[in-house]
Amino acid sequence: MAEISTGENNDGALLQVDQLLMHFPIRRGIFKRIAGHVKAVDGVTLTLRPGRTVALVGESGCGKTTAGKAIPRLIPATRGSIVFDGAPIRGIAGAAIAALRSAMQMIFQDPYASLNPRMRVGDIIAEGMRATGARTAVSTGDISGRIADLLRQVGLEAEMQNRYPHEFSGGQRQRIAIARALAVRPRGLICDEPTSALDVSVQAQILNLLKALQSEFGLAYLFITHNIAVVEYLAHEVAVMYLGRIVESGTMDEVLNSPAHPYTQALLSAVPRLDRDGARKVIILRGELPSPARPPDGCHFHPRCPRAVEVCERTYPPAVQLSATHVSNCHLLGGAESKRGLGTFS
Secondary structure: OOOOOOOOOOOOOOEEEEEEEEEEEEEEOOOOEEEEEEEEEEEEEEEEOOOOEEEEEOOOOOOHHHHHHHOOOOOOOOEEEEEEOOEEOOOOOOHHHHHHHHHEEEEOOOOOOOOOOOOOHHHHHHHHHHHOHHHHOOOHHHHHHHHHHHHHHOOOOHHHHHOOHHHOOHHHHHHHHHHHHHOOOOOEEEEEOOOOOOOHHHHHHHHHHHHHHHHHHOOEEEEEEOOHHHHHHHOOEEEEEEOOEEEEEEEHHHHHHOOOOHHHHHHHHOOOOOOOOOOOOOOOOOOOOOOOOOOOOOOOOOOOOOOOOHHHHHOOOOEEEOOOOOEEEOHHHOOHHHHHOOOOOO
């Protein structure tokens, strides 16, 4: 059960996550004794506001999806603070959890796996409305009309509600998944790489749809992705995650145009771009992503960091406030190394 902080809504925040931990026990032997923990999420803090998009960025295996699933209590948190609309979610159950999940819906990565192949599209979309009918204020007789409206809203035809998922393309299935999420009138969406399984042209259609829906309904998005082009198009704020921890956060412009952490710089250097001033230097990281079951001492990134110094091996770096909105955890920003600077990312 997560330990949830008390307190009031933080500056109009819809969602406030503070020091979220998701540790999974490793059991070994005939008696399945705990021999350690996989630290999938190890102290994530973020704030989500209405009408804004926070992009959670990082390579595969860094804990992005696990953090996303913890927010609506799809999996229980080990420890941390999760406050939704000013109310802590610790200890909530039954109808309270249903209300939370209605208000904060999730769109999953694979549209081929997230829709029940045995159900018609209309029943898939209506399932949430029937379960939370009082909240959505939709009577049984009005559900069919509401489904038709939702399908049109996401660019599909009303009569498609009588078909099965296998009759649709990947892009159409993801639109159905979005319609299903919108059916219970959420205030925010957790989007777990919703375009990664789609063709590029279809990705653009889904992103345009999400942007239009946010503008119309004031939705808050937590957008989990490793695609920097998507971040540039959709995000207002960016949080860069490495081995279960956020190493840099700020506005989209600050993080993408003035990255301070060496990992962020390496991540962005790998993005192909047309550069009129010559070829961009790609930062090659040595080694592989360490196991979250055995994270390195000190800064988790130091075994791969081309700028690591001795202190990086001993102590995890504190957060350095670079501006009112830009924060990075790096020893090089707070000591003698910072006077030389990490260099300009261009």
